[in-house]
Amino acid sequence: MEDNVIIRNASLGDIETICGLNGSGADQFRMAYWQDIFDHYVLSGRADRLCLVAEKGSQMVGVIVGEIRAWEFGSLPCGWVFVLSVAPGVRELGIGQRLFTEMCNRLKEIGATTVRTMVDLDNKLALSFFRSVGMTTGRYVELEKQLD
Amino acid sequence: MKLNKASLFALISVLELASEPDRQLSTTDIANKYGISAHHLAKVMRNLVHEGVIQAIRGVGGGYRFAGNINRTTLLDIIQLFENLESDLDLPHWSKDSTPIVAELQSVTNEIDNLTKAVLDTITLATALKNSRLRGELTEGASRLKNKDRDVVKRSVLR
Numbered sequence: 435m436e437d438n439v440i441i442r443n444a445s446l447g448d449i450e451t452i453c454g455l456n457g458s459g460a461d462q463f464r465m466a467y468w469q470d471i472f473d474h475y476v477l478s479g480r481a482d483r484l485c486l487v488a489e490k491g492s493q494m495v496g497v498i499v500g501e502i503r504a505w506e507f508g509s510l511p512c513g514w515v516f517v518l519s520v521a522p523g524v525r526e527l528g529i530g531q532r533l534f535t536e537m538c539n540r541l542k543e544i545g546a547t548t549v550r551t552m553v554d555l556d557n558k559l560a561l562s563f564f565r566s567v568g569m570t571t572g573r574y575v576e577l578e579k580q581l582d
Numbered sequence: 583m584k585l586n587k588a589s590l591f592a593l594i595s596v597l598e599l600a601s602e603p604d605r606q607l608s609t610t611d612i613a614n615k616y617g618i619s620a621h622h623l624a625k626v627m628r629n630l631v632h633e634g635v636i637q638a639i640r641g642v643g644g645g646y647r648f649a650g651n652i653n654r655t656t657l658l659d660i661i662q663l664f665e666n667l668e669s670d671l672d673l674p675h676w677s678k679d680s681t682p683i684v685a686e687l688q689s690v691t692n693e694i695d696n697l698t699k700a701v702l703d704t705i706t707l708a709t710a711l712k713n714s715r716l717r718g719e720l721t722e723g724a725s726r727l728k729n730k731d732r733d734v735v736k737r738s739v740l741r
């Protein structure tokens with residue numbers, strides 16, 4: 435596990451770096467998506483909306499976004515993680531784990547007792563990661579229907 | 583879901599060996615520890631050697647050693663060496679695609695198969711071993727606590 439990594443709250447100046455984190459560049463659609471995320475999770479200043487970044491040296495290398503969601507489908511308030519990204523060159527060094535652990539700690543501090551996420555069935559990399567940090571299949575089953 | 587014996591023995595052996603990759607264990611060591619048939623296990627071990635998951639060490643004190651990558655090998659990788667997890671409706675072949683009811687039942691079993699595979703294919707040996715260790719620590723902690731409570735009761739009775 436990397437020792438020289440710090441996890442901190444994202445700030446407005448981070449948006450462009452985060453957009454280009456997965457190496458594919460910051461196109462206008464990605465920028466618009468992240469602008470929206472920043473509006474809701476960075477600029478709103480709400481304690482139950484969290485956007486954290488990982489810095490290694492002076493470089494930003496990872497981001498995680500989560501929040502407390504309540505009463506969706508009858509669920510008690512719980513933590514949700516819906517973005518987790520680590521720069522390709524520094525994967526498998528424990529940075530994702532550090533981000534996830536810090537997110538869990540923060541969610542716990544504000545009352546969450548469970549954390550949830552949702553991942554595509556074919557996304558083996560992400561599913562394996564979440565399994566490796568202790569997540570298991572949860573009580574809620576995702577269902578879908580093709581709308582022809 | 584019920585795994586066949588070969589898959590189960592393979593998972594046990596691979597996890598046992600991978601928990602200490604430098605250690606060599608014989609078929610008898612593993613069979614005795616888990617109370618399973620050494621004869622059946624020997625066949626499974628030969629298959630695992632053939633697939634390159636474990637390595638056979640010959641000579642005095644020989645045995646088997648883990649030879650794979652614990653971060654890359656999943657539970658499904660091991661199971662699929664011994665069985666196919668596709669559910670098969672036990673019906674004569676001619677009727678399989680011929681009725682909507684059979685097609686619907688097949689679709690349900692396919693859905694279950696996909697979920698089963700998604701679970702097994704995302705738990706690496708490293709994750710399974712980490713979770714096993716945590717379980718062991720929890721059990722140990724609970725039993726220490728129980729012994730401590732018993733000692734307190736004993737002392738208060740003796741007083």
